[in-house]
Amino acid sequence: MKNISLTLLFMSFMPLFFAQSMKVTGKVFDTTGTNALENVSVIAVRLKDSLLLKHTRTASDGTFELSGFAPDTFNLMIEHPGLDEKSYYIFGHSGNAEIDIPSVKLNPKSQDLEEVVIFANKNPIFFRGDTLVYVADSFKVAENAVVEDLLKKLPGIKVDENGAITSQGQDIEQVLVDGDEFFGSDPTIATKNLGAKGIETVEVYEKEREGASIGDDDKMQVLDLRLKDDAKKGYFGKLTGASDFALFEDNAFYEGEFLYNNFNKKRKISVFALTSNTPKSNIGFGDASKFGLDNERSGKWWDQSTPQNTSGIPRTLKTGIYYSDKIGKTGKLNLNYSYYEEQLNAESNSRSSYYLQDSSYSTVDSVNQNDTSRSHRINLSYKTNLDSLTTLDIRQNIRFDEAQNSSTTRQ
Numbered sequence: 001m002k003n004i005s006l007t008l009l010f011m012s013f014m015p016l017f018f019a020q021s022m023k024v025t026g027k028v029f030d031t032t033g034t035n036a037l038e039n040v041s042v043i044a045v046r047l048k049d050s051l052l053l054k055h056t057r058t059a060s061d062g063t064f065e066l067s068g069f070a071p072d073t074f075n076l077m078i079e080h081p082g083l084d085e086k087s088y089y090i091f092g093h094s095g096n097a098e099i100d101i102p103s104v105k106l107n108p109k110s111q112d113l114e115e116v117v118i119f120a121n122k123n124p125i126f127f128r129g130d131t132l133v134y135v136a137d138s139f140k141v142a143e144n145a146v147v148e149d150l151l152k153k154l155p156g157i158k159v160d161e162n163g164a165i166t167s168q169g170q171d172i173e174q175v176l177v178d179g180d181e182f183f184g185s186d187p188t189i190a191t192k193n194l195g196a197k198g199i200e201t202v203e204v205y206e207k208e209r210e211g212a213s214i215g216d217d218d219k220m221q222v223l224d225l226r227l228k229d230d231a232k233k234g235y236f237g238k239l240t241g242a243s244d245f246a247l248f249e250d251n252a253f254y255e256g257e258f259l260y261n262n263f264n265k266k267r268k269i270s271v272f273a274l275t276s277n278t279p280k281s282n283i284g285f286g287d288a289s290k291f292g293l294d295n296e297r298s299g300k301w302w303d304q305s306t307p308q309n310t311s312g313i314p315r316t317l318k319t320g321i322y323y324s325d326k327i328g329k330t331g332k333l334n335l336n337y338s339y340y341e342e343q344l345n346a347e348s349n350s351r352s353s354y355y356l357q358d359s360s361y362s363t364v365d366s367v368n369q370n371d372t373s374r375s376h377r378i379n380l381s382y383k384t385n386l387d388s389l390t391t392l393d394i395r396q397n398i399r400f401d402e403a404q405n406s407s408t409t410r411q
Contacts, residue, residue: 022072040080195231198231241257277316315343316342370405378399
């Protein structure tokens with residue numbers, strides 16, 4: 001009986017000696033998947049009662065092993081103090097007792113932000129410090145209205161028939177678009193060409209006047225048009241022409257203008273051409289401002305030193321390109337090339353009659369004069385702020401002039 005009892009007791013414990021135990025292995029890396037992490041905590045917790053089954057830490061090569069506990073359903077938690085926790089739910093049984101996780105990547109620890117409250121100003125007009133701000137969409141304009149139409153709707157702002165602007169009775173001396181000049185200093189370039197629907201705010205403020213002389217006001221009134229994100233690129237242009245249609249005559253008159261401006265956030269390109277054989281061929285500073293090309297004040301193509309013959313029919317061609325781009329946070333590059341050509345054909349005829357006592361005779365004098373002048377201009381400038389007290393300003397002007405003239409006299 002004693003032997004039978006021992007045999008039964010031995011048989012009852014046999015499943016415990018031969019039961020298969022769990023074995024979980026793996027390797028832990030940081031978020032790159034290449035750097036192994038040491039001393040990462042690896043914990044196995046049984047799901048049904050949160051009992052700790054096993055615990056270990058990763059070796060220097062990032063590997064770990066958990067073993068010696070019965071197959072069960074448990075949560076494998078991998079924790080690092082500076083990284084996010086990673087969890088695996090493992091369903092262990094006799095046919096799934098050995099688990100290998102070859103690569104465990106831990107991401108940077110996320111951080112919950114506190115509540116963020118954004119306050120938006122709903123007033124159509126308000127002050128931001130010393131800046132008077134108009135919210136453009138608060139003022140109704142026609143569907144295809146330009147900025148000038150919008151400005152006429154804003155209280156305290158007036159626009160005269162020439163495009164000059166005043167705010168609260170003070171003259172606006174400069175119109176900016178997103179804080180920068182828009183194809184020159186003529187405000188109508190922006191106010192007559194940009195669409196009102198693309199304006200987010202109109203801002204009026206004072207700023208320091210650059211290059212102010214002694215006795216001059218060192219402040220100037222500025223109107224800044226702030227564009228919506230979807231309106232920070234576009235183009236506008238102008239094409240005109242006129243003629244008397246005397247196509248088969250030598251003295252046919254004609255005029256033509258072409259202007260194309262393209263802007264895309266920080267970059268601006270302007271191309272222009274004017275040709276004429278009428279008095280309009282004389283072009284000066286005002287015309288240059290009109291075409292948005294007065295960004296450089298020295299060595300300009302309208303500064304002609306060649307003596308001009310005012311007789312005859314002048315034939316002129318003026319063309320050029322202006323390029324502007326912002327580089328980095330404070331740098332600005334301007335490149336301006338222009339070509340000027342003038343031809344003047346002057347012809348004069350005179351007839352003289354002489355009466356003497358015994359005879360008379362006549363003479364015919366003819367003078368033909370041809371003058372041609374050509375001029376090339378290249379202006380390059382780059383300006384940037386090296387620090388709060390130092391500004392780097394580089395300017396280079398290149399000028400090439402050529403003149404030809406001939407005269408023929410016949411008697």
